[in-house]
Amino acid sequence: MELRKSYFADQRKDDLHEIGQPRPRSDSPGHVTGKTTYFADRNFPGMLHLKMVRSPHHHARIRSIDTSEAEKHPGVVKVLTAKDVPHNVYTILILIQIGPEDETVLADGKVRWKGEAVVAVLAETERAAQEAAAKVKVDYEVLPAVFDMEEALKPDAPIVNEYHGRNYYLYDSGECRKVRFGDVEAGFATADHVLEQTYQSSPIEHAPTETTGCIVAPEGNDRFTCYTNTQAMFFTLDNASIILQMPGNKLHFVGGTVGGGFGGKVDVIVEPIAILGAKLTGRPVCFVYSREEEMQISSPRAAEKVVIKDGVMNDGRIVARKVTGYTDAGAYSRHSPYGAQKGAGHYPGPYTIPNVWIDTYCVYTNRTPSSAMRGFGVTIGDFALEVQMDKLARLIGMDPLEFRFINAYRDGDMKAHRQPTEGAALIECMQEASRAANWPVAEKFMTMSSYAKGA
Amino acid sequence: MAKVPVQFTLNGAEKAEFIDSGTTLLHALRDKIGDTSPKGGCHQGTCGACTVIIDGELRLSCLTLAETCNGAAVTTTSGLSEGGVLHSLQRAFLDAFATQCGFCTPGMIMAAKVLLDHTPNPSREDVVEALSGNICRCTGYEPIIQAVLTAARSNSQNAV
Amino acid sequence: MALALQTFPTVEDAGAALKAAGTRYLGGGTLVVRAANEGDVSISGFIRSTEPALSIIRISGGEVRIGASVTMAAIARHPDLAPLAHAARAVGGPAIRNMATVGGNLFAPTPYGDFTVALLALDATVTTDYGELPIETFLAKRESNHAIVTAVGFTLPKEGGFRFLKQSRVKPKGVAVLSIATVLEQAQDGTVTSARIALGCMADRPIRARAAEKALIGRKLTADGIAPALAVAHDGTSPPTDPIASAWYRNEVLPVHLGRLLLA
Numbered sequence: 001m002e003l004r005k006s007y008f009a010d011q012r013k014d015d016l017h018e019i020g021q022p023r024p025r026s027d028s029p030g031h032v033t034g035k036t037t038y039f040a041d042r043n044f045p046g047m048l049h050l051k052m053v054r055s056p057h058h059h060a061r062i063r064s065i066d067t068s069e070a071e072k073h074p075g076v077v078k079v080l081t082a083k084d085v086p087h088n089v090y091t092i093l094i095l096i097q098i099g100p101e102d103e104t105v106l107a108d109g110k111v112r113w114k115g116e117a118v119v120a121v122l123a124e125t126e127r128a129a130q131e132a133a134a135k136v137k138v139d140y141e142v143l144p145a146v147f148d149m150e151e152a153l154k155p156d157a158p159i160v161n162e163y164h165g166r167n168y169y170l171y172d173s174g175e176c177r178k179v180r181f182g183d184v185e186a187g188f189a190t191a192d193h194v195l196e197q198t199y200q201s202s203p204i205e206h207a208p209t210e211t212t213g214c215i216v217a218p219e220g221n222d223r224f225t226c227y228t229n230t231q232a233m234f235f236t237l238d239n240a241s242i243i244l245q246m247p248g249n250k251l252h253f254v255g256g257t258v259g260g261g262f263g264g265k266v267d268v269i270v271e272p273i274a275i276l277g278a279k280l281t282g283r284p285v286c287f288v289y290s291r292e293e294e295m296q297i298s299s300p301r302a303a304e305k306v307v308i309k310d311g312v313m314n315d316g317r318i319v320a321r322k323v324t325g326y327t328d329a330g331a332y333s334r335h336s337p338y339g340a341q342k343g344a345g346h347y348p349g350p351y352t353i354p355n356v357w358i359d360t361y362c363v364y365t366n367r368t369p370s371s372a373m374r375g376f377g378v379t380i381g382d383f384a385l386e387v388q389m390d391k392l393a394r395l396i397g398m399d400p401l402e403f404r405f406i407n408a409y410r411d412g413d414m415k416a417h418r419q420p421t422e423g424a425a426l427i428e429c430m431q432e433a434s435r436a437a438n439w440p441v442a443e444k445f446m447t448m449s450s451y452a453k454g455a
Numbered sequence: 456m457a458k459v460p461v462q463f464t465l466n467g468a469e470k471a472e473f474i475d476s477g478t479t480l481l482h483a484l485r486d487k488i489g490d491t492s493p494k495g496g497c498h499q500g501t502c503g504a505c506t507v508i509i510d511g512e513l514r515l516s517c518l519t520l521a522e523t524c525n526g527a528a529v530t531t532t533s534g535l536s537e538g539g540v541l542h543s544l545q546r547a548f549l550d551a552f553a554t555q556c557g558f559c560t561p562g563m564i565m566a567a568k569v570l571l572d573h574t575p576n577p578s579r580e581d582v583v584e585a586l587s588g589n590i591c592r593c594t595g596y597e598p599i600i601q602a603v604l605t606a607a608r609s610n611s612q613n614a615v
Numbered sequence: 616m617a618l619a620l621q622t623f624p625t626v627e628d629a630g631a632a633l634k635a636a637g638t639r640y641l642g643g644g645t646l647v648v649r650a651a652n653e654g655d656v657s658i659s660g661f662i663r664s665t666e667p668a669l670s671i672i673r674i675s676g677g678e679v680r681i682g683a684s685v686t687m688a689a690i691a692r693h694p695d696l697a698p699l700a701h702a703a704r705a706v707g708g709p710a711i712r713n714m715a716t717v718g719g720n721l722f723a724p725t726p727y728g729d730f731t732v733a734l735l736a737l738d739a740t741v742t743t744d745y746g747e748l749p750i751e752t753f754l755a756k757r758e759s760n761h762a763i764v765t766a767v768g769f770t771l772p773k774e775g776g777f778r779f780l781k782q783s784r785v786k787p788k789g790v791a792v793l794s795i796a797t798v799l800e801q802a803q804d805g806t807v808t809s810a811r812i813a814l815g816c817m818a819d820r821p822i823r824a825r826a827a828e829k830a831l832i833g834r835k836l837t838a839d840g841i842a843p844a845l846a847v848a849h850d851g852t853s854p855p856t857d858p859i860a861s862a863w864y865r866n867e868v869l870p871v872h873l874g875r876l877l878l879a
């Protein structure tokens with residue numbers, strides 16, 4: 001590993017001992033000897049297994065649920081439905097005042113996506129839980145479903161989520177997050193060329209090697225220890241506290257060892273219902289997703305659609321950028337209103353553009369709820385933006401790397417969302433990339449700096 | 456439900472347990488015997504996290520019924536280091552950053568061990584083939600391949 | 616009901632036990648234990664036989680007999696079965712190959728069953744506890760006959776007469792887009808005198824490409840010679856659309872891969 005010290009020399013002390021040095025990871029010895037303790041590496045006597053009965057329909061009204069046969073099944077200890085959950089309707093981001101509560105722990109009256117949890121079965125063995133789950137009878141009235149964001153935004157589309165009452169998230173700014181900077185139409189009017197392109201992505205599953213799950217052990221004093229592979233310990237604890245209407249000090253969360261997360265383990269899904277099961281049975285409970293559940297049920301990265309319209313001058317300057325972004329939240333919010341909002345802040349890209357207009361929508365459909373994944377709200381946008389940058393460079397016959405130098409943001413530039421740029425290093429990164437990739441650019445770009453224009 | 460006896464050696468030590476008939480070796484090892492080094496990532500045979508060595512052959516413990524292992528010699532990653540000294544593969548995985556979340560690591564090390572037991576000087580292709588039943592979602596595989604090649608080199612140097 | 620394994624020293628006893636509802640024969644278990652793990656509650660018990668003959672490979676005078684419990688790994692490393700090693704190695708990764716049996720492969724639904732594709736091209740016979748069947752007949756009703764397969768038998772093809780190809784997206788191990796096996800006989804001048812072509816993933820189980828076989832007779836293995844066979848390669852196919860490939864894609868690439876195999 002090489003630490004290039006010529007850049008930003010005045011901003012850094014050179015007496016660093018750790019940075020720039022390869023250091024063994026503290027958890028590696030446990031990993032290579034098989035001694036690292038993941039949540040499932042614990043075993044409690046009398047532990048029950050939780051299996052979920054899930055909706056086979058994308059959108060349906062629940063007429064009735066009959067759990068009588070399942071309850072009688074040998075080995076079954078408890079069967080849970082919506083009425084057993086103290087605060088059944090929740091939303092994860094309520095902790096940071098992003099509401100309304102729009103999701104059910106166990107479906108109540110309606111299912112909004114295929115795979116939604118309806119009934120939880122707790123049994124002595126996994127097998128008994130599976131067998132009993134197959135005996136739960138749910139009578140559904142299938143409703144029309146919508147899977148496409150544009151269809152969902154049409155006035156006559158079926159309403160996916162009544163807690164919103166419309167198929168998009170209503171921000172305090174209205175039907176979308178908005179960024180307005182300069183006069184984008186005036187920018188297009190002066191541009192030598194205008195290019196509008198649409199980019200789309202499908203949901204992406206994190207597919208961690210360890211599936212999502214937890215084990216909950218009652219401690220005998222009304223307290224519960226939850227061993228979990230969540231990536232969001234305190235978010236999960238606080239949400240569990242709300243859902244279970246149980247003070248947080250009754251809940252002890254143990255975690256930190258995650259067999260791959262990538263953002264897929266930040267939702268609060270398995271813990272509250274497992275804690276409830278432990279509370280109502282007085283026994284330890286294990287709820288771990290099967291591989292199929294991990295792939296089909298856990299939130300993926302959202303499908304996105306990005307429409308980018310740019311005005312560009314023959315000399316390489318981008319003078320106007322208008323972006324409309326759509327994030328497919330699926331049936332429930334989870335982290336998606338935040339993802340769409342992040343997109344709004346991010347869409348100008350690391351470029352200084354004088355006229356910017358951005359609208360980002362968080363849209364509800366009857367698809368699997370989406371949520372966080374490695375740079376959600378940003379990654380797909382970056383893909384779209386950088387493909388667009390290449391297309392713009394081609395349009396004006398310019399080298400794509402030089403084109404980026406011309407537009408790169410630098411310290412002091414005002415960003416479209418009105419944060420002045422600080423600590424930019426794009427130019428220096430591109431200079432290194434130019435050398436490393438043997439992709440030469442004009443000398444004037446190699447002497448540029450992020451510090452100040454014209455340097 | 457009738458319990459059935461199973462008896463095999465695990466990392467050289469005799470083990471005998473009564474289990475429910477039809478229990479997989481993965482569950483028997485983890486829940487009964489207490490060796491949690493094999494991991495359950497899929498219970499479908501697709502991820503390789505549960506990989507163990509049975510009588511010198513690579514096997515998936517999630518798809519092997521424990522009863523079929525009566526009298527066998529079972530090896531897992533937890534049995535590789537001797538007297539607190541890491542096995543050359545463990546050392547190489549550690550040094551090469553071939554483990555991130557670590558969930559695939561015990562299975563990877565088992566697959567690599569069988570390879571090196573039979574092919575002390577493998578080519579890169581041999582390594583890729585030997586690890587092809589094991590999924591790693593974190594590392595991108597390259598550090599793992601390098602670790603196995605490094606372990607092979609260090610084994611042959613020590614043998615000289 | 617809990618799962619239970621019953622082991623019998625003879626196939627006959629195992630066969631009798633297999634009459635009980637919910638029981639399934641256990642080969643290597645790579646499909647049937649997997650199904651139970653995934654919550655297939657129709658399976659309530661596993662039956663297996665440890666009869667030694669099931670694990671034996673016998674070769675004499677060019678006639679091969681492979682016991683049903685023989686694994687893909689055992690076939691791949693058998694010196695006298697070298698022409699088939701490639702097909703045996705096409706199944707799964709190393710651990711799967713140490714477990715996956717020939718008997719189980721005969722029952723593996725598409726997109727699995729790569730080795731069965733090879734057996735189909737070899738025109739194997741399948742021996743069950745009820746008698747012998749041509750493999751095609753066996754495959755057609757494999758779900759309904761409830762018999763235990765004890766062995767497969769076939770004649771070793773002439774040097775270079777057997778060809779096999781598996782196309783997958785992930786390499787070196789991956790589920791098949793399709794697999795193809797051929798057994799060809801050629802006259803001195805290279806004219807094809809007999810041809811058997813078996814296709815995997817082009818229907819719900821391995822099938823023969825009869826039209827293509829017919830179109831090869833009397834032709835030479837040149838681009839022109841095989842063109843008529845490629846043109847009818849997807850006669851009678853009904854490939855699935857699954858996460859690996861669409862039915863359309865499979866039909867589109869079938870002639871391409873068959874062509875490569877025939878010209879190889």
Ligand SMILES: Cc1cc2nc3c(=O)[nH]c(=O)nc-3n(C[C@H](O)[C@H](O)[C@H](O)COP(=O)(O)OP(=O)(O)OC[C@H]3O[C@@H](n4cnc5c(N)ncnc54)[C@H](O)[C@@H]3O)c2cc1C
Binds near residue numbers: 501763789
């Ligand atoms: C990760 C993974 C990858 C795989 N990759 C491939 C692949 O690339 N190619 C491929 O072809 N397959 C693949 N498979 C499928 C499977 O491993 C093989 O088809 C294998 O040959 C099945 O054999 P088995 O002995 O494990 O079958 P089992 O699971 O034991 O049995 C499968 C079915 O056949 C029946 N059966 C088994 N033996 C007999 C017998 N002697 N008589 C009567 N019935 C019997 C069983 O009752 C069951 O219904 C893969 C499986 C997994 C899990």
Ligand code: FES
Binds near residue numbers: 495499501505516517
């Ligand atoms: S748990 Fe056995 S292969 Fe994944």
Ligand code: FES
Binds near residue numbers: 209
């Ligand atoms: S290190 Fe995480 S799966 Fe390999």
